[in-house]
Amino acid sequence: MRSDPNYGEAVALNVEFFKAARFPVSYFGWLIFRAPRIRRNRAQILELGDLPFPRWQKAILETLSGFESRIPQMLQPIRQELIRGLEGLMKIKKEPIVVLSFGCGGMELERQVIYELVRRRFNFPIIFVGVDYSAAVPDVLATKFASLVSKGIVQLKTISHLGVDDLRRLKNEAASHRFSVVLLNTNAFDLKDLPENSFNLIYHTRLRHHLTAEESNQLDELATHLTTKVIELDDLFSIPAFVLASIFAWRFPAVLSGAIFSYLRDFSKKELLAQEANGWTLATFSNPVWCHLRVYDKAVTKG
Numbered sequence: 001m002r003s004d005p006n007y008g009e010a011v012a013l014n015v016e017f018f019k020a021a022r023f024p025v026s027y028f029g030w031l032i033f034r035a036p037r038i039r040r041n042r043a044q045i046l047e048l049g050d051l052p053f054p055r056w057q058k059a060i061l062e063t064l065s066g067f068e069s070r071i072p073q074m075l076q077p078i079r080q081e082l083i084r085g086l087e088g089l090m091k092i093k094k095e096p097i098v099v100l101s102f103g104c105g106g107m108e109l110e111r112q113v114i115y116e117l118v119r120r121r122f123n124f125p126i127i128f129v130g131v132d133y134s135a136a137v138p139d140v141l142a143t144k145f146a147s148l149v150s151k152g153i154v155q156l157k158t159i160s161h162l163g164v165d166d167l168r169r170l171k172n173e174a175a176s177h178r179f180s181v182v183l184l185n186t187n188a189f190d191l192k193d194l195p196e197n198s199f200n201l202i203y204h205t206r207l208r209h210h211l212t213a214e215e216s217n218q219l220d221e222l223a224t225h226l227t228t229k230v231i232e233l234d235d236l237f238s239i240p241a242f243v244l245a246s247i248f249a250w251r252f253p254a255v256l257s258g259a260i261f262s263y264l265r266d267f268s269k270k271e272l273l274a275q276e277a278n279g280w281t282l283a284t285f286s287n288p289v290w291c292h293l294r295v296y297d298k299a300v301t302k303g
């Protein structure tokens, strides 16, 4: 792949990282002297999970959702906001609630939200549609939701296309279930032809840093076209994050590279504030990971 124009530069960068990470001294040398230069040109970064290797994608998605499961604070800001949004929707909706997650990965957020809603005796049909183009995701989800599916709490299915008729069919099928999890195994931007406000709520976690600046703007446009409320969680660029990842992921090189390259691509708080747009609000968190929550509310834009 070194000679592939789409991946060559990123492959060389990953190989360079793994060579440096063989020894602590060369790794810290790389982190101190090389990483700042890479950040200045961060568009060239692709993580191992962005390269077309489903086996690595699976390992990385499972490890990320494993961390999100063992450290629930990693998703806490968006989990709370999402549950609040779902409870609000339940009060006003007559038909199943349909929410959409871009770049859903292992859907650990949805698993945690479903457990919490069961605990709160939430009794209204919800369809969680997760969009992700990775070939590794169907397997990851089958394992993740096996127990909830076998208990009859969740209905899980994978589709490769979602049009207006498919959405109507999903709602009809979901009416008799409490929780449906639907993986739409395709590119998020394939949804651009759906009508305005097709979903009750849209959210995404740890996705934005995977996108180019142009895709990032397109994603905001797409999300605000498809719904009235968007919630985004991603990590924030911060030096302590590099130190913590280096300590805790040192024994897992694939995870270490994913964490370090993600942090190098993340926005800083200053950059996020500079991008503030009408209707969006920003909150930042630092316990125990440095992350931000961006929320868009069409009602605020119109108001």
Ligand SMILES: C[S@@+](CC[C@H](N)C(=O)[O-])C[C@H]1O[C@@H](n2cnc3c(N)ncnc32)[C@H](O)[C@@H]1O
Pocket (backbone or CB within 6 Å): 061, 064, 065, 068, 102, 103, 104, 105, 106, 107, 108, 131, 132, 133, 134, 186, 187, 188, 189, 204, 205, 206, 207, 210
């Ligand atoms: C770092 S993972 C985050 C997974 C999950 N949201 C989480 O927080 O655990 C990013 C995911 O976004 C997916 N992704 C990136 N760009 C995408 C796109 N344009 N369309 C669909 N999925 C995309 C990748 O395949 C990957 O699974």
